[in-house]
Amino acid sequence: xxxxxxxxxxxxxxxxxxxxxxxxxxxxxxxxxxxxxxxxxxxxxxxxxxxxxxxxxxxxxxxxxxxxxxxxxxxxxxxxxxxxxxxxxxxxxxxxxxxxxxxxxxxxxxxxxxxxxxxxxxxxxxxxxxxxxxxxxxxxxxxxxxxxxxxxxxxxxxxxxxxxxxxxxxxxxxxxxxxxxxxxxxxxxxxxxxxxxxxxxxxxxxxxxxxxxxxxxxxxxxxxxxxxxxxxxxxxxxxxxxxxxxxxxxxxxxxxxxxxxxxxxxxxxxxxxxxxxxxxxxxxxxxxxxxxxxxxxxxxxxxxxxxxxxxxxxxxxxxxxxxxxxxxxxxxxxxxxxxxxxxxxxxxxxxxxxxxxxxxxxxxxxxxxxxxxxxxxxxxxxxxxxxxxxxxxxxxxxxxxxxxxxxxxxxxxxxxxxxxxxxxxxxxxxxxxxxxxxxxxxxxxxxxxxxxxxxxxxxxxxxxxxxxxxxxxxxxxxxxxxxxxxxxxxxxxxxxxxxxxxxxxxxxxxxxxxxxxxxxxxxxxxxxxxxxxxxxxxxxxxxxxxxxxxxxxxxxxxxxxxxxxxxxxxxxxxxxxxxxxxxxxxxxxxxxxxxxxxxxxxxxxxxxxxxxxxxxxxxxxxxxxxxxxxxxxxxxxxxxxxxxxxxxxxxxxxxxxxxxxxxxxxxxxxxxxxxxxxxxxxxxxxxxxxxxxxxxxxxxxxxxxxxxxxxxxxxxxxxxxxxxxxxxxxxxxxxxxxxxxxxxxxxxxxxxxxxxxxxxxxxxxxxxxxxxxxxxxxxxxxxxxxxxxxxxxxxxxxxxxxxxxxxxxxxxxxxxxxxxxxxxxxxxxxxxxxxxxxxxxxxxxxxxxxxxxxxxxxxxxxxxxxxxxxxxxxxxxxxxxxxxxxxxxxxxxxxxxxxxxxxxxxxxxxxxxxxxxxxxxxxxxxxxxxxxxxxxxxxxxxxxxxxxxxxxxxx
Numbered sequence: 001x002x003x004x005x006x007x008x009x010x011x012x013x014x015x016x017x018x019x020x021x022x023x024x025x026x027x028x029x030x031x032x033x034x035x036x037x038x039x040x041x042x043x044x045x046x047x048x049x050x051x052x053x054x055x056x057x058x059x060x061x062x063x064x065x066x067x068x069x070x071x072x073x074x075x076x077x078x079x080x081x082x083x084x085x086x087x088x089x090x091x092x093x094x095x096x097x098x099x100x101x102x103x104x105x106x107x108x109x110x111x112x113x114x115x116x117x118x119x120x121x122x123x124x125x126x127x128x129x130x131x132x133x134x135x136x137x138x139x140x141x142x143x144x145x146x147x148x149x150x151x152x153x154x155x156x157x158x159x160x161x162x163x164x165x166x167x168x169x170x171x172x173x174x175x176x177x178x179x180x181x182x183x184x185x186x187x188x189x190x191x192x193x194x195x196x197x198x199x200x201x202x203x204x205x206x207x208x209x210x211x212x213x214x215x216x217x218x219x220x221x222x223x224x225x226x227x228x229x230x231x232x233x234x235x236x237x238x239x240x241x242x243x244x245x246x247x248x249x250x251x252x253x254x255x256x257x258x259x260x261x262x263x264x265x266x267x268x269x270x271x272x273x274x275x276x277x278x279x280x281x282x283x284x285x286x287x288x289x290x291x292x293x294x295x296x297x298x299x300x301x302x303x304x305x306x307x308x309x310x311x312x313x314x315x316x317x318x319x320x321x322x323x324x325x326x327x328x329x330x331x332x333x334x335x336x337x338x339x340x341x342x343x344x345x346x347x348x349x350x351x352x353x354x355x356x357x358x359x360x361x362x363x364x365x366x367x368x369x370x371x372x373x374x375x376x377x378x379x380x381x382x383x384x385x386x387x388x389x390x391x392x393x394x395x396x397x398x399x400x401x402x403x404x405x406x407x408x409x410x411x412x413x414x415x416x417x418x419x420x421x422x423x424x425x426x427x428x429x430x431x432x433x434x435x436x437x438x439x440x441x442x443x444x445x446x447x448x449x450x451x452x453x454x455x456x457x458x459x460x461x462x463x464x465x466x467x468x469x470x471x472x473x474x475x476x477x478x479x480x481x482x483x484x485x486x487x488x489x490x491x492x493x494x495x496x497x498x499x500x501x502x503x504x505x506x507x508x509x510x511x512x513x514x515x516x517x518x519x520x521x522x523x524x525x526x527x528x529x530x531x532x533x534x535x536x537x538x539x540x541x542x543x544x545x546x547x548x549x550x551x552x553x554x555x556x557x558x559x560x561x562x563x564x565x566x567x568x569x570x571x572x573x574x575x576x577x578x579x580x581x582x583x584x585x586x587x588x589x590x591x592x593x594x595x596x597x598x599x600x601x602x603x604x605x606x607x608x609x610x611x612x613x614x615x616x617x618x619x620x621x622x623x624x625x626x627x628x629x630x631x632x633x634x635x636x637x638x639x640x641x642x643x644x645x646x647x648x649x650x651x652x653x654x655x656x657x658x659x660x661x662x663x664x665x666x667x668x669x670x671x672x673x674x675x676x677x678x679x680x681x682x683x684x685x686x687x688x689x690x691x692x693x694x695x696x697x698x699x700x701x702x703x704x705x706x707x708x709x710x711x712x713x714x715x716x717x718x719x720x721x722x723x724x725x726x727x728x729x730x731x732x733x734x735x736x737x738x739x740x741x742x743x744x745x746x747x748x749x750x751x752x753x754x755x756x757x758x759x760x761x762x763x764x765x766x767x768x769x770x771x772x773x774x775x776x777x778x779x780x781x782x783x784x785x786x787x788x789x790x791x792x793x794x795x796x797x798x799x800x801x802x803x804x805x806x807x808x809x810x811x812x813x814x815x816x817x818x819x820x821x822x823x824x825x826x827x828x829x830x831x832x833x834x835x836x837x838x839x840x841x842x843x844x845x846x847x848x849x850x851x852x853x854x855x856x857x858x859x860x861x862x863x864x865x866x867x868x869x870x871x872x873x874x875x876x877x878x879x880x881x882x883x884x885x886x887x888x889x890x891x892x893x894x895x896x897x898x899x900x901x902x903x904x905x906x907x908x909x910x911x912x913x914x915x916x917x918x919x920x921x922x923x924x925x926x927x928x929x930x931x932x933x934x935x936x937x938x939x940x941x942x943x944x945x946x947x948x949x950x951x952x953x954x955x
Contacts, residue, residue, distance in 0.1 A: 002048060003046050004153065005025045006024045006112045006113070006116040006119070007022070007023045007050070007058060007062075007108075008021075008023075008051055008109070009021050009061060017061070019034060020032075020033075020034045021034060022111060023112050025046065029042070036065050039062070040065050040066075040068065040069045043070065045071075048075075048076060048149055049073045049074070050075075050078065050116070050149070051077065051078070051112065052078045052079050052111065052114070053079040053098055055079075074152050076149040077146035077147075078115050078118045079095075079211075080146040081122045081146075081147070081150060082095045083198075083208070083212055085125040087194075087198045087200070087203070089207075089355065092118060094114055097209050097211050098209070122150075123153075127154075132169065136163060136167055138156045140190070140192060140193045144190055147190075163181075164182050168181070173237045174199050174200075174227075175226040176226060176227065176229065176230075177231065177233070178231035178233060184225075188218045194212065195219055198305065204842060205332075206305060207305045207355035207379065208305065213377075214377075214417070220380045220417075227241070227304050229275070229276065241299065242300075244267050244270040244274065244295065244296075247296070247298065248270075250844070251295060251298055251328065251330060253328075253850070257270070258288045260284075263457075265281070265283070268455060269281045269292050269455045270292055270296055273293065273296035273424070274296050274300070278424045278450045279425075279427070279452055280428075280441060282432045282437065282457060283428065283455075285576050285579030290321060293310065293385045294325070296383070297310075297385070298330065298332065301332065301358025301359070302358070304380065304382065306379070306381060307352065307357060307380065308359050309381055310359060310360065310385040311363070311367075311384065311387065311406060312388065313363065313387070313400060315335075315339045315363065317387070319530075321335075322361065327829070329845045329853070331833055331837045332359060333359045334357040334359070334360050334361070336352075340943075341942065342767055343769070343927050343930045347927075347931050356839055364400060364402035364406060368676040369678070370675050373413075377413065383424050383425065384425050385426045385427075386403070386427045386428070387428050389429040390429045390440075391403045401660045401663035404443075407448055410422075411448060422448055425452070430575070430576055430579065431572045431575075433572065437454065463587060463588055463589060464582050464591055465588065465589070465591065467590060468592075468593045469592065469594050469595075470596060473596075477594045477596070478506075478509065481495065481510075482510075484561060485510070485543065488561055491561055492536070492539070492556065492559045492560055492561075493544070493559070493563060494544050494563070494577075494580060494581075495517075495543065495545045496546060496547070496548065496563070496564045496577055497545065497546070497547060500547060502565075502566065503519050504521075507545040510543060516543065517543035517544065517545050518532040518543070518544055519546065520536075520545070520549065521547040527772070532544070548568065548569070548577065558584060559582065560582075560587070560589050562580055562591045563591075563592045564591075565594055566594075566595075567593065567595050567600070616645075616661060619647070623641050623644035623645035626644060628955075634954050635952070635953050636951055636952065636954070637735070640737055640747070641954075662954070671954055672955040677951045677953055678948055678950045679948060681751070681754050682946070682947045683944060684764050684945065685718060686762055686763065690716050690719045693715045694715065697762065700760040703757070707749075707756065710745050713743050714743065714753055715757065717742065717743060718947065721734045734946060735947075736948070736949040737950075766903065766904035766905065767903040767944060768900065768901075768945040769903065769944050769945075770943065771882060771898070771942060772898055772942055773882045773897060773899055773939045782939055783876060783879050785827075786872070786879060788821070788823055788824075788827060789827065791816065792816070795812070795815075795816065796828075796832070797861060797864055800841070800857045801857070805854075805856075805857070806852060806855070809825065809828055809850075809852075810825070812828060827936070829850075830937075837935075842855070843856070874918050875932060877913065878926075878930065879933065881901075882901065885899045885900075898942060903930070904923070907921070
């Protein structure tokens, strides 16, 4: 009979000394003691020693003790076996990456018992495998530490099979027929076994666990070899899974790619990406560049479970791209940016880390974030895509200093992941200036040793007609604009101006003259920006008056007119802005320039005002030298560096100017800037009014009298900042360095007083949120939407079966209408998107009109039904609660009210309710319900609140 003992230890982190030991020995013996000698007596004579992560952890401290009382014991590591035998999402309930899920801290006996349960589940899982797969695993892993004991326990020995031949028969057309298995079987058998398990699971979003990706980087390389490298012969797998034509048809329903001057540049660029070639594509505005990187990203993401990271300069552009993917039935696109509220941001992180995201959109600035770096290190990255790549070049019209960090980040990522091969890069731009192309290619050659293959189209747009009119007076220009709009009534039109104030003025004048117009510029609050952009795209308004901030990635093909009321700041910008007309090549469009000599003067003044002088760079260099006088490395905010340099300007643009100066100094070799070091001190204010908080401060015993006046000033400023939506969703007043600067309080005192207010529970971590919600009673629009989506989701669930289901969305819409339900057809698609994001279903459109949808149910219907029931109990409660709060606002003119609340506040209200179904809801379930309500537009979450300190690390 096999005698097996299950063990776990608690080790002192610094010294590795044993602090506590837990063990279980069958049939029913338990041990929990810190004494190694007593442990030796307990374990003596065991043939098998099993634990979770014992090879890399426990055995380092106690192997000698075990070997002294056991005769050549055989070791089994349940950590090594878990991803092999439970590859499909979700993984085994007891396993969280390399740890055991446990409710108790520092209880090694409890963990030993959990390891025992996991082990026997692994035994059952192995026995349930098909015989050929069992033989493959045994032959590959029998001689490997941590695995041999498992097979000996089961009395399995390697058999005389041709392992490569059996692997090919088991995986069939799921791997490339040309993959050289024989060498890998000898050199990397463990990595190959994990790859086989992952492929055989046939689960779309299963990924390699983080610990495995770090300890066995060969897994990623072998997955690429087996499933992401198209063979020249064109085998059955490659023709199906890595064929550009098949990908275009599958994901977007088109039969052929776009050509430029008769050349298939778009298809060629997709084919190059699938072959892991780094490239630079110069396609005109509206030339289909997004699809060019999305198709290989989706195909390779499905093939090797990897992630494509898209670096983009505009947050609105990222959102548009994700929204457009979802409209196409693709829910594996995710963005993480400053416009997201904390709930959306948390869900985005979750989707990336668990593997359901195949495309991630980020800003270049976010690569400085340690949390983003940790997130990306947990995934296999197939490719970095850099959109608007002209931002690399000082010759480009939109040079961005943060683009210069991209190469350093990729190099650091490759080093930390121990990758033998570099990650390929795709760059896209609509700017064909030779110096820009040369700069981009040289940058990646110098930073990463990559040669970018060039795919360059002509800039010709034959469907655009250009008109230039000189108008001496401002009134003449406006009259000309009115004439253009009058002669093209109901034609979608973009009017470009150079300044935000001018955009507001022109939009107001047009609207007053009977030409309804919306405005878009960088200083609008994020919610208004989104509303105005969506109204223009949907055709609810035909005229958009905007600065150059509007247009990148705006997917509107029927723009008939682009009018430059003021000239662009560069020829490249003009080409891009004018190119937003006539994206439908079959449509004629007009581009107008209205100018006078004064415009040119303003243009040059504006350009010169934005330049950073050598004197200013010298001032920043002296400030950094002063701050590093006594230590080589410092961590300070851009504002603190600016003040040290003697700059006394407003904070609106100061960070950009400081970071630009630092980038110039870094490029010249004077200093190094690494990742940002940010700390969040609190994310909620526990009092709704300043006076309530001030009363608490006055009564607080832990806040010294000398600090109470400053505490009052700080809390007033924090509460005030909660009520304002600032540009880029970055409330400066809630940053400790800005508070110190604005209030004239030393920074160390601000942090100390904020800590005191946390201790007094004036500040806390309760996730403060705001939401726009319609005023009214229980029949409000929000509640109606919840009820409508409940009906839609329930009906879809009734139609689904365990296999594949085909649903015609128009028929479903008609069926619901015949039943008396006033359902919007768009809401049915939104319901599918939500179910796809939750991974309850996998779906795709079959016909070009996106009315016939194929659905695979990924969870048992009864489990989805249970989750929906809970969701639709929580959602109405939350809406009702927020409606009651909104009714305290007596302004009858408002259709929507901004309501402040916190997740913890909602949980407390739910716990006090009489509804037994929701009474025990967890914070995670409440956040899920908020995410759902935001997704179906029943409420609009409007960001959160944080008190933080953002520092740059400079050396």
